[in-house]
Amino acid sequence: MSNIKLNHGLKRIEVTGVEIKNELVFAYFNGIPESERDGAFKRALHIGVLALNQDRLSSFLAKTTNELGTELESLKMMFDMDTELFSRSAVKGAAAELQIAEYLTELAASKGLKDEIGLTGSTAGQLPKNKTGDIVCTLDCNDDRRIAVECKFDKGIPMGEVGKRDWYGKNLDTAVGQLLESKANRDADQAIIVLDRSSINPAIQKSVGDVAFISGVGFVVIVDSLRNDFSNLGVAYILARDLAVAGQTVDVDNDLLLAIIDKLLNDIKQIADIRSLVESSINTSKEILYRLEKGLLSIEFSRGYLSKFLADRTLSKTDLLSFYSGGDVKQKYASIEADINALGT
Numbered sequence: 001m002s003n004i005k006l007n008h009g010l011k012r013i014e015v016t017g018v019e020i021k022n023e024l025v026f027a028y029f030n031g032i033p034e035s036e037r038d039g040a041f042k043r044a045l046h047i048g049v050l051a052l053n054q055d056r057l058s059s060f061l062a063k064t065t066n067e068l069g070t071e072l073e074s075l076k077m078m079f080d081m082d083t084e085l086f087s088r089s090a091v092k093g094a095a096a097e098l099q100i101a102e103y104l105t106e107l108a109a110s111k112g113l114k115d116e117i118g119l120t121g122s123t124a125g126q127l128p129k130n131k132t133g134d135i136v137c138t139l140d141c142n143d144d145r146r147i148a149v150e151c152k153f154d155k156g157i158p159m160g161e162v163g164k165r166d167w168y169g170k171n172l173d174t175a176v177g178q179l180l181e182s183k184a185n186r187d188a189d190q191a192i193i194v195l196d197r198s199s200i201n202p203a204i205q206k207s208v209g210d211v212a213f214i215s216g217v218g219f220v221v222i223v224d225s226l227r228n229d230f231s232n233l234g235v236a237y238i239l240a241r242d243l244a245v246a247g248q249t250v251d252v253d254n255d256l257l258l259a260i261i262d263k264l265l266n267d268i269k270q271i272a273d274i275r276s277l278v279e280s281s282i283n284t285s286k287e288i289l290y291r292l293e294k295g296l297l298s299i300e301f302s303r304g305y306l307s308k309f310l311a312d313r314t315l316s317k318t319d320l321l322s323f324y325s326g327g328d329v330k331q332k333y334a335s336i337e338a339d340i341n342a343l344g345t
């Protein structure tokens with residue numbers, strides 16, 4: 001029997017005997033005085049229902065800021081990951097996993113793939129008490145073909161190399177170690193580790209660039225969550241998917257496989273660089289148009305006062321005030337600026 005009952009007459013829900021086991025939820029309510037928890041629970045439920053009614057959480061946050069006021073504004077700041085406090089928080093890791101799962105779900109849908117994208121949460125895998133592998137992607141609904149995705153947004157980790165592992169040193173997380181662990185723990189064919197540009201280890205940034213493939217290990221991907229740019233992950237996922245679907249049926253020289261993947265990644269990077277140049281060119285062209293139009297409007301405005309003076313030989317104090325304030329130049333420019341902004345969109 002359900003613990004949630006609907007009172008249609010009073011248009012309300014009645015909840016009894018509900019228990020929620022979730023570390024994030026517990027931590028939130030643990031920080032609220034007991035007398036305020038009922039109100040906080042109602043607000044959380046309200047926000048959650050609004051979120052579920054939107055296609056994306058980010059869209060929901062953008063659309064309902066005014067409706068929920070400061071409570072939602074704080075949540076939106078956390079979701080955008082644009083505060084130093086949030087970037088150092090464990091909450092960032094949970095939000096990152098949600099963002100990545102949403103992106104992969106949309107990517108699969110857009111390409112007509114029947115892949116199931118599932119968050120593993122606090123569920124242990126094949127290894128005892130091990131939760132590595134935040135997301136498991138089941139390819140074509142076939143449980144025999146999987147990609148494990150590990151998100152590391154909350155801290156910078158070194159790359160690590162299998163042949164250079166110090167067995168006697170401090171046991172530190174590395175990108176290679178997390179990839180190998182994810183594959184083993186989630187019984188996956190391929191693994192991807194996703195790092196965020198805002199918290200990445202500089203050494204990995206230099207060696208990886210955007211996407212790197214390590215034979216027998218997996219893909220290292222760098223995304224830019226602050227700009228909502230997960231395109232590098234899309235590239236890695238499609239390549240990892242092709243390798244996973246092929247399985248062990250491919251008879252190909254390993255060096256050739258690495259060369260092909262490196263070439264693909266290099267070509268993709270060049271295309272991304274070209275796009276960046278085009279976008280930069282568009283922005284530069286728009287800035288030129290902004291300045292041209294402002295100059296033309298200013299010339300026309302000043303010419304009007306000059307013409308007036310030449311015609312009647314007078315310029316009043318009112319004219320001087322109007323000239324100083326710019327008259328209606330700002331209003332005229334607003335419509336022109338809107339037209340320029342519409343270019344290239």
